[in-house]
Amino acid sequence: MTKRPLIGITAFETKHLRPPHAPLYATGQRYVRAIEDAGGLPVILSPALTNETLRAVFERLDGLLLSGGGDIDPAIYGEEPHPSIWGLDMNRDRAELAMAKWAADAQTPLLCICRGTQVLNVALGGSLVQDIASMVPDALTHMYDEEVMPREAVAHPVKVETDSLLASLIQDKSAEVNSWHHQSIKRVADDLKVVALSPDGIVEAIELPGHPFALGVQWHPEWLYHQQPEMARLFAGLVEAASTDK
Numbered sequence: 001m002t003k004r005p006l007i008g009i010t011a012f013e014t015k016h017l018r019p020p021h022a023p024l025y026a027t028g029q030r031y032v033r034a035i036e037d038a039g040g041l042p043v044i045l046s047p048a049l050t051n052e053t054l055r056a057v058f059e060r061l062d063g064l065l066l067s068g069g070g071d072i073d074p075a076i077y078g079e080e081p082h083p084s085i086w087g088l089d090m091n092r093d094r095a096e097l098a099m100a101k102w103a104a105d106a107q108t109p110l111l112c113i114c115r116g117t118q119v120l121n122v123a124l125g126g127s128l129v130q131d132i133a134s135m136v137p138d139a140l141t142h143m144y145d146e147e148v149m150p151r152e153a154v155a156h157p158v159k160v161e162t163d164s165l166l167a168s169l170i171q172d173k174s175a176e177v178n179s180w181h182h183q184s185i186k187r188v189a190d191d192l193k194v195v196a197l198s199p200d201g202i203v204e205a206i207e208l209p210g211h212p213f214a215l216g217v218q219w220h221p222e223w224l225y226h227q228q229p230e231m232a233r234l235f236a237g238l239v240e241a242a243s244t245d246k
C-alpha cells in the first residue's frame, strides 16, 4: 500500500458545557471512523486557529473532509437571516470557507458533507436556501426528528448526473440517501456543477469540474456506508485521490 494520506476533518466549538468539559472542539465520531475505515489517517482540525496557522496545517494535509453542522451566517452570501437559522459560528465559517477555497485552488482532494457542501458553494460565490420547509413549495421532508427517523434510514432517492465523479463512485444513476438538512443550495457557484437532485428538485450533490476530487453531498454517507457499499466508495475515493502524488 502506498503511504496512507492525512485527511483533515473540520470541527466546531461547543461553549455551554460545564467544567471540566468546557469549552471543547468537537466533530462527529462517524467522520473519523469513516476516514480510518477507508484507509486514511484522520486528523481533527480546530476551527479557531489563526489564518496563518490554519494555512500551515492545511499545507500538511493530503485531503480534506468538510463536516456537517450548523448554518453558515447568511450575511456572508448577502442575505438577512431567516428565523430558523441556528448554530452560527463565526470562526468555523471563516476557517472552513478559507480551506474550501484553498482546496479548490490547490487541487486538494475534498469531500464535503451536508453543511460542508453548503460551505463549498458559498466559498466559491453561491448562495443558500435558508430554510427548505418554509421557502420551497411542495418540498419533500429533508429534516427529521431524530426520535422518528434513525440516521441510517433512507429518506428519499436522488437522481445522479451520469457524466460525473459522483456517478463513477456510486456506479448507478440513482441512490437512496438519508436527509438531515434544513438548508440547501440556491444559486450554484459558477465553477460548480450540480450532480444529484432529489425528486422535488433540491440540490443534493455538487462537484468542481477540472479538480481531481472535489465532491459535496447533502446527505450523510458516514451513517450509511456500513450497509451501502456505494457510500463507502465516497470515502474510499477521497482517500485514493489523496494518496496520489501531486
Ligand code: MN
Pocket: 142, 156, 178, 179, 180, 181, 198, 202, 204, 218, 219
Ligand atoms: Mn435531502
